[in-house]
Amino acid sequence: MLENYTEHLNIKAFQDDLINWYYKVKRDLPWRINRDPYRILVSEIMLQQTQVVTVIPYYERFMKLFPTTRELAEADDQTLLKAWEGLGYYSRARNLRESARMIEEMGGFPTTHEEILKLKGVGPYTAGAVSSIAFGIPAPAVDGNVFRVMSRVCCIFEDIAKAKTRKIFEAVVSEVISHEDPSAFNQGLMELGATICTPKSPKCLDCPVQKHCQAFKQGIDDLLPVKTKVNAQTKTKLVVAIVKNQQGEYLVNKRPETGLLANFYEFLSFEYTGQKEPREFLLEKLSPICKEIDCIEPIGTFTHVFSHRIWEMESYCVNVQTGYSDEIAEDSNLWINEQNLYEYPLVAAHQKILKEYEK
Template sequence: MIEQYIEHLDIDGFQRDLIQWYHSVKRDLPWRINQDPYRILVSEIMLQQTQVATVIPYYERFMKLFPTTKGLAMADDQTLLKAWEGLGYYSRARNLRESARMIEEMGGFPKTHEEILKLKGVGPYTAGAVSSIAFDIPVPAVDGNVFRVMSRVCCIYEDIAKAKTRKTFEAVVSRVISHEDPSAFNQGLMELGATICTPKSPKCLQCPVQFYCQAYHQGVDDLLPVKTKATSQTKMKLVVAVVKNQHGEYLVSKRPNTGLLANFYEFLNFEYLGEKEPKEFLVEKLSPICKKVESVQFIGTFNHVFSHRIWEMESYFISIQTGYEEVIAENDYLWISEQQMTDYPLVTAHQRILKNIES
């Protein structure tokens, strides 16, 4: 089955032209300064679901905080989540720390593809990327960019939204990957997908492997890759209370240590089902917690989009007069000064609300 996709491909020429192009145009990225597998692992985890331009400042700050696996393995939740704050998909950070702990227990970074694949949160793509880039092991690293490039080069019409399709693409890449320079080959595919072979309006006339591209010659590049639409996102309506006391402190709570945004801090919020007016509903919910409410001011409505859900947050600024014991005694809440807010990992959705107040 794989033969039908590569029978017309000059594999040696494709490898040569792709690798030469990559070496001549590759972007100057901080994780490319050497072949340190830890640095590469951190970059690949951060780059999942996140664009390069967004990742760079986070990556540089993260590597200063945790330059070695030993430092990351010892990181506490608050420090780790604060370093990752804003990148989203926070399970990536926890898995990365667990991988660092595994590496420390092993006595060093594993050097085989099979062992790298056993690290926490490391799937076939990440294992392939680290193996090929750090250790020059000729294994495929199939991400969205590679799906797109190879679907066009080889005219593969299989639906990339289906899990079984990955096996097809991995088999194709395994057949055409360079064994002399697998690092440059895999990074070349990624770079090509990111800069030339883009989802819309690919720059075919600038493509270094245009000669080999079946989709270009057939005029079907805009039809590939084939990807069915994901299921619709669930909307969740919330009413958010940014509570501030007479001392200039904000009232926050800590999310559970499992599940979405585990161990992050957030302003008080309640799911709203429309049984009352949002303001009335919020005041009622706050009454057992905040006894002396001085004012309730509408801030605005904010949406925060996750992969499978959307938070629709109607937000209010609540000014109160209170003693610490009134709020803290029977509830898992914490008063944080404005200066301390930068020390605690606040969920990104609520950071936007806070910035709106401050501005």
Template sequence: MSNSMFISIPVLFNREAFQNDLIYWYNERKRDLPWRENQDPYRIWVSEIMLQQTQVDTVIPYFEQFMNRYPTVYDLAEANQQEVLKSWEGLGYYSRARNLHEAVREVVESYDGKVPGDKKELKKLKGIGSYTQGAILSIAFDQPEPAVDGNVMRVMSRVLQIEEDIAKPKTKKLFEDVVANVMSEEDPSSFNQGLMELGALICKPKNPQCQICPVQKHCAAFGQGIQAELPIKTKAKKQKKEAYFALVMIDPAGHYFIQKRPEEGLLANLWEFPLFSQAEFDQYALLNWFEFEYNVKLNVKSNNGQVKHIFSHVIWEIDIVVAELTSGEIPNIKGHWINQEDLKTYPFPNVQKKLMKQLLIN
């Protein structure tokens, strides 16, 4: 395959038969998922944001409780961001929730509460990239717009034997052009969902179930016996590791100290037991600095363990330091002192939930 960013559809590829076989299979075999109950663009939007980087089975209960709590764009727009983050707690990638919340407010303010069905208007909303835009326009508004994610690139790379590296960002545009060329204009909703479903259930990354694939006769890779070799995907760089101390402070009344993370960056606006980089302090230096900085005396418990959390780009290794205040005033540090029961009301990232589980405090 050349390096040019253009893929020509083979002359012998029967678009109409491919569309019909895929759509028929999808309508016969599609999973019963809560966001497929209707074509409400708001519900579809929420589901697509939740499904980014998250498995379907994980998303279902989150989607149901989220829609029960915020059944319309107005309900979500009126909600406090901390409440929204608490509803999202455990799903990860919290910028998705913040962007969705902000974009829904824009829909209420600028579009009379109606999710726009216009491509240019939809793209203006925060957090809506080309995939989400295509999914909403095709599924909710029956517009023939491609919605290309990893599943779709895998399916089409095999069907049309496309040997471009799907790990490269520019390749996605190529696949969007390919899907736009072969998709059904009569039923773009079923076509796009059919490609996604096929990638999820049949055309899997490893051991694709080609013998029961509804589009097997259209698949160039199957015909050549090279389906296991596609798609081509270079490996991502190894994740870097970062080491931290989590300082879990308890005052004489049994309250825990938590603080809010910054408004920008990783895990923005979520709550945590304070983290300190081990690149700056060892434990002894950290405690000395803290006691001097805030005029307190800490009694440190030993053997508090460690938690590890893997993000998409970095691995955190956190040593837990539990420290009781034994003398002096409560330190004048920005945050909240709360009892154990109230910890449940604040939105914490998964890494902090792991920490609480380790300490048996939640």
């Protein structure tokens, strides 16, 4: 089956055209300054589900904070999450720290594809990328860009939304990867997908491997890759309160240690049933927590989109004269003064509300 996908390819010419193009046009990115596997690992984890332009400033700050696996392995939750704040998919940060601890226990970064694959949160793509870029191992690194490029080059109509399809693409890339320069080959595929072979309106006339591309030859590049739609996101309606006391302190809640946005901080947030008006509903929820509420004013309605869910948030600012009842309030609630608020990792959805509140 594999040979049917690659039989049209002059593999050596395909490799040469892709690699030569990559060296001419590759972007100047901070994780490309050397082949330090730790730096490459951090970049690849950050780049999952996140665009390059967004990642660069986060990456540079992160590497200053944690220049080696030792510093990352010793990082506490608050420092780690604050460094990752805004990037989303926060399990990536925790897995990366766990990988750093594993590497420290090993006495150094693993140098084989099989050992790299054992690191926490490292899947086939990341292991392939680190193996090939840092150590010159000819391992496939199949991400969204590579799915798109190789589906078009080889006219692969398998549904990339299905897990089993990855094996097909990994086999194809393994067949055509350069053993002389797997680093440039894999990065060339990624670069091509990011800058030329884009999801819509690909720049086929500028493509260095156009003559090898079966989709271009047949005029069907717009049909590939095949990807079925994922299930619809679930919507949750919330009422959020920025509660502030006379001392200028904000009442926040620390989220649980597991689950969505674990260990992040947030303003008081309540799932809204819709049986009462939002303001009345909020008063009811705050009554066992806050005493002597001076006023409740609306801030606005905000939407925050996660991969599988959407938060629709009706938000209010609440001024109170005194603190909260220690007997009733949960242990996860605490008051933070305005100066220290920005030292805590605050969920991105509530950062939007805070910015609007501060205007």
